Amino acid sequence: MSPRVSIVIPVFNEQAILHAAVVDLRERLKAFTWVYEIILAENGSTDQTVEIAQSLATKYGDSKEGQVKVISLGEPNYGKALKQGILLSQGDIVICDEIDLCDTDFYKRAIEVIESGEADLVIGSKLAEGSKDDRPIIRHVASKAYSGMLRVVLGFRGTDTHGLKAFRRVALVDTVRACLVEKDVFASEFVIRADRAGISTREIPVRIVEKRPPSINLFKRVPNVLKSVAKLTYAIRIRG
Numbered sequence: 001m002s003p004r005v006s007i008v009i010p011v012f013n014e015q016a017i018l019h020a021a022v023v024d025l026r027e028r029l030k031a032f033t034w035v036y037e038i039i040l041a042e043n044g045s046t047d048q049t050v051e052i053a054q055s056l057a058t059k060y061g062d063s064k065e066g067q068v069k070v071i072s073l074g075e076p077n078y079g080k081a082l083k084q085g086i087l088l089s090q091g092d093i094v095i096c097d098e099i100d101l102c103d104t105d106f107y108k109r110a111i112e113v114i115e116s117g118e119a120d121l122v123i124g125s126k127l128a129e130g131s132k133d134d135r136p137i138i139r140h141v142a143s144k145a146y147s148g149m150l151r152v153v154l155g156f157r158g159t160d161t162h163g164l165k166a167f168r169r170v171a172l173v174d175t176v177r178a179c180l181v182e183k184d185v186f187a188s189e190f191v192i193r194a195d196r197a198g199i200s201t202r203e204i205p206v207r208i209v210e211k212r213p214p215s216i217n218l219f220k221r222v223p224n225v226l227k228s229v230a231k232l233t234y235a236i237r238i239r240g
Contacts, residue, residue: 001064003037005111006091006169010041010081014099015048017211022056025102026066032108036066041085044076079179079186086176089169096165096187100211103164109204110166119202120171121194124164131205146225153233154192158203161188171199180235184221185228192236 007025011018022038029036038060040053053070060068071088073081086094093114095107103124110122126133126140127147133140143160150156165187172190175197179189195201 001035003035003067003091005034005036005093005095005107006039006086006089007036007095007097007107008039008041008082008085008089009097009099009102010043010078010085011045011049011053011099012043012076012078012081013045013047013049015045015052018049018052018099019056021099021102021211022068025104026060026068028102028104029066031104035064037089037091038066038068039085039089040068040070041081042070042072043078043081044074077182078184079182083176083179083182083186086169087173092169094167094169094172098163101164101208103206106164106204106206107166110164113202113204114166114168119200121167121191121199121201122165123158123160123191123201123203124166124206125158125160125203126163126206126208127159128203128205132207134207134209149229150188150192153229154236156188156192157195158191158201160203161191163187163208164206165191167194175199180239181228181232183228184225185232188229189232189235192232196236 042050042053050072056068057070071084082096093111106124113119113122125131127144147156147159150161172194175193176190178193179186181189
């Protein structure tokens, strides 16, 4: 059977939590009736992430309730991995998640919103009213500063672009294809392009509890993020 829901999870150097996170996610998904697929979009790992992901795909490759699939880019590029995972997905609804989150409560709430016809894109915001961000305060502040920069530079009207998202695939796949910038800001371009295209969007508050520290140091990411935002500004404001 074709999956009803595709769950796309980029992974990079996640050998410490990958196996347990996927097994636990599949266990919690038993509470739902969806036929689903989990797509692990590996990108440039230097540890045992690829081997672990492939073993999970082998173990669950023939599962009737939920297969695990793997793509591997061979380069560290979060945005490209996420984009490729989405384009290869087969579900009517696509969920973008992080391996250190795997928030099935968000899945349930987001799919209810989509199937009710309220929105085609649902964003799990860690900055919206009612959300709870249990990350270190410096990361919370950085997220607020980043969203503020997107509002000033690109007219972003929401509170968050990164992290949890769910959408009706047929309504957003062309938006995914239109995205020009990869790396850290693909998710932002996707959300902003969807907004500018008039896609019905709703934010719902989420609680963020990470299973491990970020794989890339926050301060080391800043120069690359600024460069990427400059590219994003050019891609949207100039190229359109």
